[in-house]
Amino acid sequence: MNKNILICGVGGQGTVLASRIIAASAMNMGEKVMSAETIGMAQRGGPVTSHVRIGNDVFSPLIPFGQADMILAFEPAEAVRNLKYLKKGGTVIVNTVPVKPVTESVKDTGYDGSAMTAYLKKEYKCVFADSDKTALKFGSTKFFNIIMLGIACGIGELGIDGTELVEQIKRSVPAKYLDINTEAFNEGLRTGEKYKGDQ
16 A cells, blocks of 8 residues: 555644554554654644654655645645645545634734635535534544544545554543543544545
8 A cells, every 4th residue: 555644733623543543553563654744833822733644665765746645634724735735536525614823913914714625615526524523522622633534534535444543542542531532533433434435
Protein backbone atom coordinates (compact mmCIF):
# COMPACT_ATOMS: atom_id res chain seq x y z
CA MET A 1 0.00 0.00 0.00
CA ASN A 2 1.20 3.50 -0.84
CA LYS A 3 -0.77 6.29 0.79
CA ASN A 4 -0.14 9.93 1.65
CA ILE A 5 -2.48 11.44 4.22
CA LEU A 6 -2.38 15.03 5.44
CA ILE A 7 -4.20 15.99 8.64
CA CYS A 8 -4.70 19.68 9.34
CA GLY A 9 -6.52 21.90 11.79
CA VAL A 10 -5.77 24.20 14.68
CA GLY A 11 -4.41 23.62 18.15
CA GLY A 12 -6.69 21.71 20.50
CA GLN A 13 -8.65 19.79 17.85
CA GLY A 14 -6.83 16.49 18.30
CA THR A 15 -5.20 16.38 14.89
CA VAL A 16 -1.90 15.08 16.24
CA LEU A 17 -3.58 12.18 18.03
CA ALA A 18 -5.49 11.32 14.86
CA SER A 19 -2.30 11.27 12.80
CA ARG A 20 -0.52 9.10 15.36
CA ILE A 21 -3.37 6.60 15.42
CA ILE A 22 -3.25 6.34 11.62
CA ALA A 23 0.54 5.92 11.60
CA ALA A 24 0.60 3.33 14.39
CA SER A 25 -2.26 1.37 12.83
CA ALA A 26 -0.44 1.19 9.50
CA MET A 27 2.77 0.04 11.22
CA ASN A 28 0.84 -2.67 13.05
CA MET A 29 -0.34 -3.85 9.65
CA GLY A 30 3.30 -4.28 8.66
CA GLU A 31 3.53 -1.14 6.55
CA LYS A 32 6.50 1.21 6.40
CA VAL A 33 5.45 4.60 7.78
CA MET A 34 7.05 8.02 7.97
CA SER A 35 5.37 10.99 9.60
CA ALA A 36 6.01 14.57 10.61
CA GLU A 37 4.15 17.40 12.27
CA THR A 38 4.28 21.10 11.58
CA ILE A 39 2.97 23.00 14.57
CA GLY A 40 2.61 26.77 14.62
CA MET A 41 1.21 28.58 17.65
CA ALA A 42 -0.85 25.47 18.32
CA GLN A 43 -1.48 26.14 21.98
CA ARG A 44 -2.99 29.49 21.01
CA GLY A 45 -5.22 28.19 18.27
CA GLY A 46 -2.57 28.27 15.57
CA PRO A 47 -2.33 25.84 12.64
CA VAL A 48 -1.28 22.22 13.02
CA THR A 49 -0.39 20.05 10.05
CA SER A 50 0.58 16.38 10.21
CA HIS A 51 1.96 14.33 7.34
CA VAL A 52 1.53 10.55 7.33
CA ARG A 53 3.20 8.62 4.52
CA ILE A 54 2.68 4.90 4.13
CA GLY A 55 4.49 2.54 1.76
CA ASN A 56 7.85 1.19 0.67
CA ASP A 57 8.39 4.03 -1.79
CA VAL A 58 8.44 6.67 0.96
CA PHE A 59 11.83 8.25 1.65
CA SER A 60 10.81 11.53 3.29
CA PRO A 61 8.26 12.25 6.03
CA LEU A 62 6.88 15.35 4.29
CA ILE A 63 4.31 14.93 1.54
CA PRO A 64 5.37 16.73 -1.65
CA PHE A 65 2.93 19.23 -3.14
CA GLY A 66 0.29 17.50 -5.25
CA GLN A 67 0.84 14.05 -3.75
CA ALA A 68 -1.66 13.69 -0.87
CA ASP A 69 -4.30 11.04 -1.48
CA MET A 70 -6.44 12.45 1.30
CA ILE A 71 -6.70 15.54 3.46
CA LEU A 72 -8.46 15.30 6.80
CA ALA A 73 -9.24 18.93 7.56
CA PHE A 74 -10.60 19.82 10.97
CA GLU A 75 -11.22 23.44 9.96
CA PRO A 76 -12.40 24.81 6.58
CA ALA A 77 -9.78 27.55 6.16
CA GLU A 78 -7.04 25.06 6.98
CA ALA A 79 -8.49 22.74 4.33
CA VAL A 80 -8.15 25.43 1.67
CA ARG A 81 -4.72 26.49 2.91
CA ASN A 82 -3.39 22.95 2.47
CA LEU A 83 -4.92 22.13 -0.92
CA LYS A 84 -1.50 22.51 -2.52
CA TYR A 85 -0.69 19.07 -1.11
CA LEU A 86 -3.72 17.30 -2.63
CA LYS A 87 -3.19 15.21 -5.73
CA LYS A 88 -5.56 15.37 -8.67
CA GLY A 89 -8.61 13.28 -7.79
CA GLY A 90 -7.69 13.19 -4.10
CA THR A 91 -10.31 13.39 -1.37
CA VAL A 92 -10.88 16.09 1.23
CA ILE A 93 -12.80 15.29 4.41
CA VAL A 94 -13.57 18.64 6.01
CA ASN A 95 -15.22 19.93 9.14
CA THR A 96 -17.56 22.75 8.11
CA VAL A 97 -17.46 24.40 11.55
CA PRO A 98 -14.86 27.20 11.60
CA VAL A 99 -12.48 28.05 14.38
CA LYS A 100 -12.30 31.82 14.34
CA PRO A 101 -8.78 33.24 14.64
CA VAL A 102 -7.74 35.40 17.58
CA THR A 103 -7.73 38.42 15.25
CA GLU A 104 -11.51 38.03 14.97
CA SER A 105 -11.83 39.38 18.52
CA VAL A 106 -9.99 42.53 17.46
CA LYS A 107 -11.74 43.07 14.14
CA ASP A 108 -14.86 41.24 13.01
CA THR A 109 -13.98 39.90 9.57
CA GLY A 110 -17.21 37.97 9.20
CA TYR A 111 -15.37 34.67 8.76
CA ASP A 112 -17.79 31.77 9.15
CA GLY A 113 -16.18 29.17 6.89
CA SER A 114 -19.03 29.22 4.36
CA ALA A 115 -16.96 30.65 1.50
CA MET A 116 -14.32 27.99 2.10
CA THR A 117 -16.79 25.10 2.07
CA ALA A 118 -18.56 26.49 -1.01
CA TYR A 119 -15.25 26.63 -2.87
CA LEU A 120 -14.30 23.11 -1.79
CA LYS A 121 -17.69 21.74 -2.80
CA LYS A 122 -17.42 23.29 -6.24
CA GLU A 123 -13.84 22.37 -7.04
CA TYR A 124 -12.91 19.19 -5.15
CA LYS A 125 -14.01 15.70 -4.20
CA CYS A 126 -15.19 16.25 -0.64
CA VAL A 127 -16.97 14.75 2.32
CA PHE A 128 -18.35 17.37 4.68
CA ALA A 129 -18.93 16.89 8.40
CA ASP A 130 -20.30 19.26 11.03
CA SER A 131 -18.37 18.76 14.27
CA ASP A 132 -21.04 20.45 16.38
CA LYS A 133 -23.85 18.23 15.11
CA THR A 134 -21.88 15.01 14.70
CA ALA A 135 -20.31 15.14 18.16
CA LEU A 136 -23.46 16.42 19.90
CA LYS A 137 -24.50 12.99 21.15
CA PHE A 138 -21.08 12.52 22.75
CA GLY A 139 -21.32 15.72 24.77
CA SER A 140 -18.14 17.30 23.42
CA THR A 141 -16.47 18.13 20.12
CA LYS A 142 -13.26 16.73 21.63
CA PHE A 143 -14.30 13.35 20.23
CA PHE A 144 -14.55 14.72 16.69
CA ASN A 145 -10.99 13.67 15.83
CA ILE A 146 -12.00 10.05 16.38
CA ILE A 147 -15.19 10.61 14.37
CA MET A 148 -13.04 11.93 11.52
CA LEU A 149 -10.96 8.74 11.59
CA GLY A 150 -14.19 6.75 11.31
CA ILE A 151 -15.33 8.82 8.33
CA ALA A 152 -11.98 8.36 6.59
CA CYS A 153 -12.18 4.62 7.14
CA GLY A 154 -15.84 4.44 6.14
CA ILE A 155 -15.42 6.00 2.70
CA GLY A 156 -12.98 3.21 1.89
CA GLU A 157 -9.97 5.32 0.90
CA LEU A 158 -7.82 5.29 4.03
CA GLY A 159 -6.36 1.86 3.32
CA ILE A 160 -6.40 0.85 6.99
CA ASP A 161 -8.76 -1.71 8.45
CA GLY A 162 -11.30 -0.34 10.93
CA THR A 163 -10.55 -3.09 13.43
CA GLU A 164 -6.91 -2.06 13.51
CA LEU A 165 -7.85 1.58 14.03
CA VAL A 166 -10.10 0.66 16.95
CA GLU A 167 -7.30 -1.40 18.50
CA GLN A 168 -4.96 1.57 18.23
CA ILE A 169 -7.59 3.88 19.71
CA LYS A 170 -7.72 1.50 22.68
CA ARG A 171 -3.97 1.90 23.11
CA SER A 172 -4.09 5.67 22.75
CA VAL A 173 -6.93 6.94 24.95
CA PRO A 174 -7.46 6.66 28.72
CA ALA A 175 -9.46 3.58 29.70
CA LYS A 176 -12.34 5.62 31.12
CA TYR A 177 -12.90 7.21 27.68
CA LEU A 178 -12.52 4.02 25.67
CA ASP A 179 -16.21 3.21 25.23
CA ILE A 180 -17.20 6.70 24.13
CA ASN A 181 -14.26 6.91 21.71
CA THR A 182 -15.23 3.55 20.22
CA GLU A 183 -18.78 4.81 19.80
CA ALA A 184 -17.46 8.01 18.21
CA PHE A 185 -15.38 6.00 15.73
CA ASN A 186 -18.37 3.84 14.81
CA GLU A 187 -20.49 6.96 14.33
CA GLY A 188 -17.91 8.30 11.90
CA LEU A 189 -17.66 4.92 10.19
CA ARG A 190 -21.40 4.89 9.53
CA THR A 191 -21.25 8.46 8.21
CA GLY A 192 -18.35 7.63 5.91
CA GLU A 193 -20.05 4.53 4.55
CA LYS A 194 -22.93 6.70 3.32
CA TYR A 195 -20.47 8.53 1.08
CA LYS A 196 -18.53 5.48 -0.06
CA GLY A 197 -17.98 5.73 -3.80
CA ASP A 198 -19.99 8.96 -4.07
CA GLN A 199 -17.55 11.69 -3.09
